[in-house]
Amino acid sequence: xxxxxxxxxxxxxxxxxxxxxxxxxxxxxxxxxxxxTLGAKGSWSFVxxxxxxxxxxxxxxxYAVAVSTVLxxxxxxxxxxxxxxxxFDALYVLIKTGVVFFFGxxxxxxxxxxxQFVVELAVMVGFSFLLFRWLFLGEERSLHLLxxxxxxxxxxxxxxxxLMQRMLDPGAFNVLQDTLFASFATTDPTLLGIAVVIVAIxxxxxxxxxxxxxxxxxxxxxxxxxxxxxxxxxxIILVLVAVLVSVSTALVxxxxxFGLLVATxxxxxxxxxxxxxxxxxxxxxxxxALVGGQTLLERVFAFDTALxxxxxxxxxxxxxxxxxxxxxR
Amino acid sequence: MIITSDVxxxxxxxxxxxxxxxxxxxxxxxxxxxxxGAGKSTFLSMISRLMAMDxxxxxxxxxxxxxxxxxxxxRRLSILRQDNHMTARLTVHDLVSFGRYPYSKGRLTAxxxxxxxxxxxxxxxTALSGRFLxxxxxxxxxxxxxxxxxxxxxxxxxxxxxxxxxxMKHAMGMMxxxxxxxxxxxxxxxxxxxxxxxxxxYSDYIVAMKHGRVAAQGPVADMxxxxxxxxxxxxxxxxxEIGGQRISVYYG
Numbered sequence: 001x002x003x004x005x006x007x008x009x010x011x012x013x014x015x016x017x018x019x020x021x022x023x024x025x026x027x028x029x030x031x032x033x034x035x036x037t038l039g040a041k042g043s044w045s046f047v048x049x050x051x052x053x054x055x056x057x058x059x060x061x062x063y064a065v066a067v068s069t070v071l072x073x074x075x076x077x078x079x080x081x082x083x084x085x086x087x088f089d090a091l092y093v094l095i096k097t098g099v100v101f102f103f104g105x106x107x108x109x110x111x112x113x114x115x116q117f118v119v120e121l122a123v124m125v126g127f128s129f130l131l132f133r134w135l136f137l138g139e140e141r142s143l144h145l146l147x148x149x150x151x152x153x154x155x156x157x158x159x160x161x162x163l164m165q166r167m168l169d170p171g172a173f174n175v176l177q178d179t180l181f182a183s184f185a186t187t188d189p190t191l192l193g194i195a196v197v198i199v200a201i202x203x204x205x206x207x208x209x210x211x212x213x214x215x216x217x218x219x220x221x222x223x224x225x226x227x228x229x230x231x232x233x234x235x236i237i238l239v240l241v242a243v244l245v246s247v248s249t250a251l252v253x254x255x256x257x258f259g260l261l262v263a264t265x266x267x268x269x270x271x272x273x274x275x276x277x278x279x280x281x282x283x284x285x286x287x288x289a290l291v292g293g294q295t296l297l298e299r300v301f302a303f304d305t306a307l308x309x310x311x312x313x314x315x316x317x318x319x320x321x322x323x324x325x326x327x328x329r
Numbered sequence: 330m331i332i333t334s335d336v337x338x339x340x341x342x343x344x345x346x347x348x349x350x351x352x353x354x355x356x357x358x359x360x361x362x363x364x365x366g367a368g369k370s371t372f373l374s375m376i377s378r379l380m381a382m383d384x385x386x387x388x389x390x391x392x393x394x395x396x397x398x399x400x401x402x403x404r405r406l407s408i409l410r411q412d413n414h415m416t417a418r419l420t421v422h423d424l425v426s427f428g429r430y431p432y433s434k435g436r437l438t439a440x441x442x443x444x445x446x447x448x449x450x451x452x453x454x455t456a457l458s459g460r461f462l463x464x465x466x467x468x469x470x471x472x473x474x475x476x477x478x479x480x481x482x483x484x485x486x487x488x489x490x491x492x493x494x495x496x497m498k499h500a501m502g503m504m505x506x507x508x509x510x511x512x513x514x515x516x517x518x519x520x521x522x523x524x525x526x527x528x529x530x531y532s533d534y535i536v537a538m539k540h541g542r543v544a545a546q547g548p549v550a551d552m553x554x555x556x557x558x559x560x561x562x563x564x565x566x567x568x569x570e571i572g573g574q575r576i577s578v579y580y581g
Contacts, residue, residue: 079416211435215427217417221379221410226481227403227431272461273417 017270017277024269024284031292032059038299053192058294060195061248062262062286067206068244069259070266070282074217074275075234079267080322082259087154088128088245089254093180094157095123101164105172113190121198121246128242129235180253195247202240209233213275255308257315262286264318330355331376331485331519336385338371345371347541348385355390355484357533358511358518362525364562367538369521370411370489376519377408377487389485403431406485407478411493413470421465421473422458425449428480448480452506468499475503479510486510488520492527500524504531525566529553529575537561553577 014022035055040047069082083089099107099116107116131153165173212233216223224230248255266282267273293307331353338346346368353359361369374380376387378394387394389406407428425448429441437445449458452472462470471494478486491507492500508531510516522528528535528549535552537545544561545552552558553575558566566579 073416077414077416211430214417214435215430217415218427219413219415221408222413222415222427224379224399225377225403225408225478226427227398227400229399267418271418272423273419274423 017272017274017281020269021277021280021284024281024288027292028284028287031288031295034299035291035295038295055291056192056196057251058290059287060192060199061252062290063283064199064244064248065255065259066262066266066282066286067203067279068241068248069263070275070279071206071213071237072241073263074213075237077217077219079264080260080319081150082257082263083241083245084254084256084259085154085319086150087157088242089249089256090154090157090161091128092120092124092246092249093254094161095120095127096180097161097164097176100168100172100176105168105175109175114194117191117194117246117250120250121243124246125239125242128245129239191250195251198243198247202243205236206240209236210275213279214273217273217275252308256312257319258286258289258311259315260322261311261315261318262289264322331387331389331517333372333376333387334385336372336375336387337383338368338375338380339383344541346375349538349541349543350385351536351543351546353517353519353536354534355517356511356515358507358520358531359534359536360520360522360528360532361536361538362522362528362561363538363544368541369538372538373408373487373489373519373521374410377406378402379408379410400431403481403483405483406487407481407483408487409474409478409489409491411490413474418461418463420459420461421454421476422449424462424473425454425458425476425480428477428482431481444480444482448476451479452476467494468496471495471499471503475506479514483516485517485519488518490521490523492522492524500527507531525553525558525577529577549575 032055036048036051040051069084072083072086073079073081099120165176168176212223212228215226215228216230216233216237218226220230262282262285265285266278269285270277270281289311290307293311297307297310332351333353334350336346336349337344349368349372361373363369371380375382376389376394378399382395389402392402392405394402422445425445426437426441428448429437429444432438433441449455452475454469454472454476457465457469457473462473465473471491475488475491478488486507488507491503495503504527507518507520511518511533522532532549534548535546536543537552537557539561545557553568555566555568558568558577558579562579564579566577568575568577570576
């Protein structure tokens with residue numbers, strides 16, 4: 001790949017992206033080790049398998065959010081929008097609420113969660129595919145229009161969900177809210193197996209498109225000029241993004257600014273835009289933030305569910321800084 | 330040869346390009362001139378498949394632009410537009426390397442590397458090759474993009490207002506370079522130009538567009554004439570011959 005050129009030129013010392021990746025890997029491994037062992041009492045086999053499941057969900061979420069955000073920013077050619085800001089996960093909440101509203105709470109309880117997940121995934125992919133095809137595959141549109149449309153769709157999805165939630169009876173609402181709450185401490189373990197499979201498949205498809213990402217980040221015109229089958233490639237990537245967002249939302253609920261945080265940090269730490277470096281950096285940052293953050297809060301500060309609030313707060317700050325910087329130019 | 334037949338594009342009721350049928354000769358520099366809103370850039374975008382046509386067809390050396398795979402076309406025809414906004418942070422060398430993507434899909438071969446160094450040298454960018462694009466002046470960045478397009482090594486090079494943002498010296502340098510690319514490398518260069526004196530000095534063939542149609546076309550001697558230019562631009566334009574070149578004067 002093109003990275004080899006950099007390495008060749010600086011054979012004696014590691015290039016900056018490589019250094020960053022090594023450092024991030026180290027921190028991530030330490031976070032994981034601490035998460036698994038810190039404050040463990042009683043039988044190790046129980047602790048390891050209990051925490052292992054939690055760890056796996058956190059890593060999956062970090063992976064899904066990081067990859068989906070970086071790819072989404074690449075195909076939309078901007079660094080402010082993320083799938084969440086464009087209302088992707090609000091759509092997930094809407095679908096879930098719609099199921100309870102139209103088919104009753106029994107649908108949530110009786111159908112096993114894996115089947116539910118697959119159906120939700122299908123609806124989500126279909127719907128977001130139509131929406132984003134319309135937004136991104138037609139003629140070029142201005143970023144401002146996209147942000148506005150995204151925010152309005154997000155609000156629409158959220159308001160519709162809230163409307164339906166208010167019309168539910170309190171019992172059904174309770175069950176629903178339980179499945180929708182964003183929490184890194186209590187992830188849904190029943191979905192782990194299927195989530196792993198789905199993430200593996202999307203990664204395989206994504207890996208095969210790896211060579212197009214850098215070209216796509218040059219913008220639509222240059223990508224077409226260089227012979228990328230633009231419509232097809234972008235459509236596939238948007239489907240991958242929809243699937244990954246569904247996975248992370250199903251596991252821990254909606255998180256709005258987390259993706260923006262890791263993608264922005266990854267880009268600025270790596271210093272260039274090569275996906276070969278930026279993607280792993282974003283994934284590692286996600287793992288550090290979730291696993292490390294969770295360890296710190298649970299074991300050191302003995303808090304419980306505040307991680308999502310802190311991450312959203314930091315991510316929100318990054319969003320505001322990016323918007324201000326953009327308007328200052 | 331690029332052949333367009335009945336190429337049309339409209340936004341709502343307004344036809345931006347209205348049934349343009351043209352044969353752009355192979356080799357040399359062809360300039361497309363005309364007033365603002367004549368449809369020049371839209372026309373160029375449709376030739377280069379950046380924009381879908383409402384009607385008509387374009388063939389490049391017999392290949393139908395709408396049907397041929399992007400991959401094949403990318404080795405025949407390249408396009409550079411005036412605004413190259415991108416979020417990616419790249420060095421000049423990275424950008425020029427992308428010119429080889431149609432051939433190697435990101436895995437650069439030794440041959441690719443030769444092409445990259447040649448293109449960088451051709452545009453006199455060797456000293457800047459490790460610099461990031463956002464550290465360059467507008468003119469240097471423009472040259473880096475042209476280097477990428479040359480590195481793509483296509484028979485046809487299409488440029489939309491390549492002199493935008495360039496001062497006189499760099500504009501002249503750019504046109505000299507394109508002329509060299511046409512004569513030394515045998516490229517066919519098609520460009521949209523606003524400055525009719527540059528068009529007159531460097532073109533082999535000129536196409537004038539107005540209201541989405543071809544208003545006139547021909548070699549420089551037939552096109553750079555007071556009566557032709559005045560009717561295209563709807564203003565009084567005088568043409569003087571200076572040192573064997575036709576120079577238009579229209580400043581007041």
